Amino acid sequence: MPSWWKRSHILVLAGLVVFHLILISIQVPLGSETKYFERAVFFVFSPVQKGVVSAFRGVQSVWTNYFDLRRVREDNQRLKQELFFLNQEKRFLEDRLLLFRSEAEVRDNLAAFRSSLIAARVIGADAGNYYRSLIVNKGSLDGVKPDMAVCDRLGNLVGRTISPVSLNEAMVQLITDQESSVSVISATDRIVGIMSGKQGTFCVLKYILSSMRGGQEGEDLITTGFDKIYPAGIRVGQILSIRPTPSVFKEIVVKPYFSFSTLDAVAILPRVSGGAE
Amino acid sequence: MRGALLRDILWAALAVGASFAFYSLLGGFGPAALLVVNAFSLVVVTFSIGKGEVFGAILGAVCGLLQDSFSLGIFGLAGLTKTLLGFWTGYISRRMDVTPFFRGAAFLLVMSSLELGLWLLLNAFVLGERLDVRYGLVFLQPLVTAVLGSLLLNIARRIRARRA
Numbered sequence: 001m002p003s004w005w006k007r008s009h010i011l012v013l014a015g016l017v018v019f020h021l022i023l024i025s026i027q028v029p030l031g032s033e034t035k036y037f038e039r040a041v042f043f044v045f046s047p048v049q050k051g052v053v054s055a056f057r058g059v060q061s062v063w064t065n066y067f068d069l070r071r072v073r074e075d076n077q078r079l080k081q082e083l084f085f086l087n088q089e090k091r092f093l094e095d096r097l098l099l100f101r102s103e104a105e106v107r108d109n110l111a112a113f114r115s116s117l118i119a120a121r122v123i124g125a126d127a128g129n130y131y132r133s134l135i136v137n138k139g140s141l142d143g144v145k146p147d148m149a150v151c152d153r154l155g156n157l158v159g160r161t162i163s164p165v166s167l168n169e170a171m172v173q174l175i176t177d178q179e180s181s182v183s184v185i186s187a188t189d190r191i192v193g194i195m196s197g198k199q200g201t202f203c204v205l206k207y208i209l210s211s212m213r214g215g216q217e218g219e220d221l222i223t224t225g226f227d228k229i230y231p232a233g234i235r236v237g238q239i240l241s242i243r244p245t246p247s248v249f250k251e252i253v254v255k256p257y258f259s260f261s262t263l264d265a266v267a268i269l270p271r272v273s274g275g276a277e
Numbered sequence: 278m279r280g281a282l283l284r285d286i287l288w289a290a291l292a293v294g295a296s297f298a299f300y301s302l303l304g305g306f307g308p309a310a311l312l313v314v315n316a317f318s319l320v321v322v323t324f325s326i327g328k329g330e331v332f333g334a335i336l337g338a339v340c341g342l343l344q345d346s347f348s349l350g351i352f353g354l355a356g357l358t359k360t361l362l363g364f365w366t367g368y369i370s371r372r373m374d375v376t377p378f379f380r381g382a383a384f385l386l387v388m389s390s391l392e393l394g395l396w397l398l399l400n401a402f403v404l405g406e407r408l409d410v411r412y413g414l415v416f417l418q419p420l421v422t423a424v425l426g427s428l429l430l431n432i433a434r435r436i437r438a439r440r441a
Contacts, residue, residue, distance in 0.1 A: 009368075012331050016338050016360045023353035024403060041346035045297065049347075052298040053305040124301055125308035126348045127315065128396075133349035135304070162349075173349060260308060 039164045046124075046169035050137050053123040081119075084153055088117055088267050091155030091234065116270035118142055120150075122263055123169065131201050132177040133159075136266060139168040149223075149230045149269040156257035157182065157223060157234045158266055172266070175236065175256055176201055183226040184236050189214030192224060195236060195254060203237060205252035210244055217241060221254060231269060285328055289336050292320045297343065304347075312415045315422060317344050317355075318392065321363045322385050322426045326375060327433070330367030337363030354399050362392040376434070382427035389419035389426075 023037075065073055120142075124135035138144050144165055150158045150172050159174040173180050176197040184195045184205065191214050193205045208215065219239045225232030237256040245251050296316035303310045317340035325333025341356030348355070366388045375381040393415070 009331050013334050013360070013364045016334055017357065020338070020341075020353045020357035020360060024351055024357065027351050027353070037342075038346050038352045041343060045343065045346065048294075048297065049301040049304075052301040056302055056305070122305065124304035124347055125311055126350075127300060127304070127311045127317075127344050128348040128350050128355060128400075130308050130311055134308070135347065171349070177349060179349075263308075 042164045042171070043166045046135065046166050049124050049135065050169055053121075054137070084119065084265060084267070085117070087153060087155045088151065088269075091151070094233065116143075118144060118148075118268040120144075120170075120266050120268055122266060129177075131197070131260070132174060133162075134172050134174065134263070136161075136170055136172055136268070137168065138268060139166045139170050141167050144170045144268055145271065147229045148271055149234065151234060151267045151269060152258040152263060153265055153267075154257070155235065155267070157230060157236045158258045158263065160229055161268060170268075175203060175258075181227065182230055182236060183224045184221040185224045186215055186239065187220040187222055189216065189219065191215045192226075193252070195221065198253065201256070201260065202240070203254040203256055205239070205254055206249065208250045208252055210248055210250050212250070215239065215242055215250075215252065229271075234269075285332065289320075289324055289328075289332070292324065293317075293336070293340060293343070296320045296340070300344075300347075309414065313417045313421055314425075315344075315418050317341070317359065318362065318389060318418075318422050319426055319429070321359050322366050322388060322422065323429050323433075325363045325367035326370040326381075326430060328367070329371065330364045333363030333367035334360050335363070337361070350400065351403050354396060354403065358392050358396045358399065361395065362388060365391075375430075378427050378431055381430055382423045384423075385426045386419055386423035389422040393419055 118138050120136040120138040122134050123137045126133045136144075136150070144161055146161055146163045146165055148161045150160060152158050157175055159172045159177070159180065161170045162173045164171060174197070175182055175195065178197045178199070180197055182195045183192070185192045191205075191208060191212065193208045195203050195205050198204045205221070217239050221236045221239065223230040223232055223234045223236060235257055237254040240253045240255045241251075242253075243251045296319065299314075299316040300311070303314065303316075321333060321337045321340050324336050337359035338356050341359030342353070344355040344359075345352045366385070369388075370384070373384070375384045
């Protein structure tokens with residue numbers, strides 16, 4: 001083999017390595033903001049992903065619908081869908097009641113809420129760190145925009161939509177991502193803090209002073225709406241442990257209510273001007 | 278020469294498409310399985326052994342960047358590790374016989390483990406965080422890649438031998 005050929009191999013490797021290093025170093029100071037190149041790849045391949053999953057689900061649904069108790073299956077699906085919307089409404093009503101709104105206002109809000117709710121299916125997960133993001137089958141054509149709250153079947157907070165949002169798909173940043181932030185309040189002792197992802201499937205409640213009283217293990221956390229992304233009153237998780245630290249803040253570990261194993265259908269909530277009053 | 282190269286590129290594109298479809302199905306139906314089976318790595322190692330280090334490096338970059346596009350991490354981390362995986366798998370496999378199933382599997386196990394180790398290290402270095410390895414589930418990934426990769430290579434070799 002001639003020496004120039006061998007050298008060209010090393011040059012290809014060196015070129016690719018330098019290209020990746022530049023790509024990585026550009027992003028590091030900017031955080032996880034998506035780049036045009038990344039966005040372009042997402043736009044091109046996300047419809048393929050949706051097509052593959054839809055085709056597979058289509059085949060699966062034809063098989064199960066026609067060969068396996070057709071009528072019962074259809075009824076079950078209809079009821080499941082109804083339950084999905086009812087759960088979202090129930091949570092919404094609880095939230096409004098918590099905020100002591102009037103009945104008429106609740107009714108008006110509920111009608112508006114139901115019409116703007118977007119039901120979506122999960123079509124992809126993060127191959128590298130699957131507790132950080134997922135991909136859903138609804139995009140800008142369905143009214144999805146970045147920074148819309150996403151809940152699971154039972155109305156528990158899952159995360160928010162982030163860029164890139166393509167025509168028919170969107171990426172969702174999970175609340176278990178370390179770079180996510182949700183303004184939350186504890187249901188009993190009314191402790192307000194910022195919740196972020198911890199390593200893995202847990203979260204941490206930040207900036208609670210060690211000197212501050214209140215807060216118990218097992219206490220529910222709900223959104224405050226202060227962040228103007230997540231509507232107030234959505235169930236987020238439960239305090240798992242509270243430990244004092246040498247710093248000025250307590251270490252509070254939170255277990256989110258949503259479960260990865262049952263995360264197939266989600267609800268994308270309309271954006272609100274929000275904020276607990 | 279050019280025809281053969283075009284055919285190789287077409288096969289590689291089909292393999293990338295198939296691995297993307299497989300990745301989409303796993304993501305849609307069992308996200309945890311994505312930790313155990315990395316279809317992109319599988320494509321990179323099988324093509325690197327068959328087509329050499331340059332082909333492997335370029336295919337590694339394409340597959341890695343595709344994986345990064347659907348991940349919230351730093352764009353380019355998987356691209357870099359898969360480029361190195363493709364290059365070194367192709368380079369070393371030219372200098373040693375990896376045809377027998379178990380030897381091939383052992384070789385791919387070492388290469389995939391190094392790729393995973395580098396990826397975890399880079400993540401820790403760039404993001405400053407330790408990744409959740411899901412109770413060690415992610416460490417099964419090199420083993421699955423090695424066994425499936427060696428199996429695919431052996432099947433491809435048998436098909437080629439039968440045709441010849």
